[in-house]
Amino acid sequence: MTDERREQEPGAPEREAPGLRLDVAHGESGAPAVAGVEPKPRAQREAVFSLRDVMVSYGGKPAVRDITFDIGEREITALIGPSGCGKSTLIRCLNRMNDLIPGAVVDGKVLYHGQDLYAADVDAVEVRKRIGMVFQKPNPFPKSIYDNIAFGPRVLGMNGDMDEIVERALRHAVLWDEVKDRLKTNAFGMSGGQQQRLCIARALAVEPDVILMDEPCSALDPISTGKIEDLMLDLEKEYSIVIVTHNMQQAARVSDKTAFFTVELDENEKHRTGRVIEFDDTEKMFTNPSDPRTEAYVTGKVG
Amino acid sequence: MSAHGEAVAASRRPIARPTSGRRSKDVGFRLALLGCLGLAILLLGVLLWDVAADGVDRLNFDFITSFASINADQAGIQAALTGTLWLMGVCAAFIIPVGVATAIYLEEYADNTKWYNRLIEVNIQNLAAVPSIVYGILGLAFLVRGPLSLGPVILAGGLTLGLLVLPVVIIAGREAIRAVPPSIREGSMALGATQWQTIWRQVLPAAVPGIATGVILSLSRAIGETAPLIVVGAATFVAFNPEGLDSNFTAMPIQIFDWISRPSNDVNNYLPLAAAGILLLMIVLLCMNAVAIWLRNRYEQKW
Numbered sequence: 367m368t369d370e371r372r373e374q375e376p377g378a379p380e381r382e383a384p385g386l387r388l389d390v391a392h393g394e395s396g397a398p399a400v401a402g403v404e405p406k407p408r409a410q411r412e413a414v415f416s417l418r419d420v421m422v423s424y425g426g427k428p429a430v431r432d433i434t435f436d437i438g439e440r441e442i443t444a445l446i447g448p449s450g451c452g453k454s455t456l457i458r459c460l461n462r463m464n465d466l467i468p469g470a471v472v473d474g475k476v477l478y479h480g481q482d483l484y485a486a487d488v489d490a491v492e493v494r495k496r497i498g499m500v501f502q503k504p505n506p507f508p509k510s511i512y513d514n515i516a517f518g519p520r521v522l523g524m525n526g527d528m529d530e531i532v533e534r535a536l537r538h539a540v541l542w543d544e545v546k547d548r549l550k551t552n553a554f555g556m557s558g559g560q561q562q563r564l565c566i567a568r569a570l571a572v573e574p575d576v577i578l579m580d581e582p583c584s585a586l587d588p589i590s591t592g593k594i595e596d597l598m599l600d601l602e603k604e605y606s607i608v609i610v611t612h613n614m615q616q617a618a619r620v621s622d623k624t625a626f627f628t629v630e631l632d633e634n635e636k637h638r639t640g641r642v643i644e645f646d647d648t649e650k651m652f653t654n655p656s657d658p659r660t661e662a663y664v665t666g667k668v669g
Numbered sequence: 670m671s672a673h674g675e676a677v678a679a680s681r682r683p684i685a686r687p688t689s690g691r692r693s694k695d696v697g698f699r700l701a702l703l704g705c706l707g708l709a710i711l712l713l714g715v716l717l718w719d720v721a722a723d724g725v726d727r728l729n730f731d732f733i734t735s736f737a738s739i740n741a742d743q744a745g746i747q748a749a750l751t752g753t754l755w756l757m758g759v760c761a762a763f764i765i766p767v768g769v770a771t772a773i774y775l776e777e778y779a780d781n782t783k784w785y786n787r788l789i790e791v792n793i794q795n796l797a798a799v800p801s802i803v804y805g806i807l808g809l810a811f812l813v814r815g816p817l818s819l820g821p822v823i824l825a826g827g828l829t830l831g832l833l834v835l836p837v838v839i840i841a842g843r844e845a846i847r848a849v850p851p852s853i854r855e856g857s858m859a860l861g862a863t864q865w866q867t868i869w870r871q872v873l874p875a876a877v878p879g880i881a882t883g884v885i886l887s888l889s890r891a892i893g894e895t896a897p898l899i900v901v902g903a904a905t906f907v908a909f910n911p912e913g914l915d916s917n918f919t920a921m922p923i924q925i926f927d928w929i930s931r932p933s934n935d936v937n938n939y940l941p942l943a944a945a946g947i948l949l950l951m952i953v954l955l956c957m958n959a960v961a962i963w964l965r966n967r968y969e970q971k972w
Binding site (some may be wrong): 461463468494495498499503506507508516517521565568569 | 854856861865871875
């Protein structure tokens with residue numbers, strides 16, 4: 367299993383693999399399953415995503431280009447940068463949510479555990495079962511809390527006791543104690559922070575491999591933000607997390623690696639395109655950035 | 670004193686009461702609006718009062734259970750009542766699935782850049798404005814005679830009425846589906862639901878109130894239509910209840926029209942019969958609307 371994955375280097379010709387490989391269950395690391403062997407140190411972990419020269423265009427105009435970096439397994443990767451530099455656009459590529467936007471075209475390679483997500487024979491619906499997403503504005507369904515969580519497992523045909531699945535998801539999202547007595551009430555009766563945790567629980571209920579978070583705390587107050595950041599650090603043990611954030615302190619607090627985006631005007635000075643200037647360990651990026659633009663942004667001089 | 674100084678001095682003065690000129694305009698506008706509303710209600714009230722004065726005495730159980738007769742004292746509306754109910758049943762059974770399916774296709778699946786989709790869209794608005802007798806001719810040519818050759822039966826009458834009011838259902842359905850926030854669709858798709866699962870389990874339940882309104886409006890229009898039914902071949906003097914979809918029929922508006930057009934004399938006075946028929950038609954209409962409104966309220970969502 368481990369050898370198989372190592373062979374699929376990014377850029378190597380893909381094998382015929384109908385749909386997304388089902389042998390990549392979440393929770394597996396690159397380490398051999400032998401008792402007494404230490405899990406691999408972070409630096410040697412497999413990449414969950416490999417992006418190579420990714421470019422996304424809307425209606426022919428590139429929104430983001432030349433994106434090349436790897437996202438590591440079971441760590442938190444933050445995408446930071448000023449507004450309009452394509453962070454949300456890029457994160458939506460990772461679970462093919464850009465398919466829903468007419469006129470959006472994705473070029474380059476987006477590899478998930480070595481498999482091209484945009485290959486012709488890959489089903490976008492299958493992709494989204496493995497790669498969950500939490501949005502900027504909490505978007506609970508207009509149903510009860512229970513039905514919100516149960517929706518995913520139901521449509522995916524997951525077996526098991528639904529009550530148990532719902533409880534497990536809510537416990538995982540640290541929401542169970544607050545709502546266990548009112549599972550059948552409407553989800554809109556909760557506060558913003560609770561709604562966002564509900565959305566996280568909803569994403570967890572389908573047992574994904576990766577959780578993408580597009581500015582999950584920007585609509586929330588500091589206390590709720592703190593709770594969700596604690597939750598992220600807890601989830602990191604089992605899931606790979608990619609987070610887009612405007613809040614640099616948040617990136618510094620929770621993430622292991624950070625990608626810094628910036629916006630560049632094209633030759634005619636008309637169109638703005640996003641690019642990744644620097645991608646590094648968070649600690650290094652915030653204490654000793656390589657690029658002067660990065661330094662200006664993280665020290666608050668610009669942005 | 671500078672402009673700023675004047676502004677500061679002005680802010681220290683007590684806040685003025687609204688000037689009498691502005692107030693009277695406000696009050697005048699309100700009175701005008703109330704006047705228009707009052708006029709509409711007054712007209713409706715006068716109409717109802719006039720009809721009720723003539724017909725309320727004649728509206729009794731015998732009236733509902735008797736069949737038509739030359740003898741005005743023995744005449745009743747039973748055949749027409751059951752005919753109308755059958756027609757409404759067929760009409761609703763046709764417009765709800767076809768109208769909702771068309772609305773779903775146009776909103777969720779159709780690519781708006783294709784010419785045929787734009788053609789459909791433009792023409793639905795036109796169809797809603799076509800005079801009802803044209804639909805009668807359409808029904809006669811294609812349903813009663815021609816390809817389907819159903820004959821002048823309930824199925825043909827119900828389908829003709831259905832075609833007449835279908836554009837209203839489609840338009841209302843589209844508005845209702847459009848009103849469902851995209852964030853709900855995104856949240857559902859991000860969990861790995863297919864487009865159809867998203868539509869069936871999230872969008873449609875949320876669009877039920879709007880669709881129900883469209884159906885209410887449609888059936889309210891259909892119940893009073895006379896011209897297309899005459900062309901399609903509703904009988905005037907019918908002394909039996911419809912037995913099935915392939916039965917000859919009459920309808921309440923036609924029966925009422927028949928009674929009004931007969932000369933009345935002292936022996937046989939048909940006018941009270943017509944008035945009672947009108948009242949009964951309104952009662953049936955109110956009951957139908959009550960059912961639909963109850964359904965709508967049950968599924969109402971607060972965003």
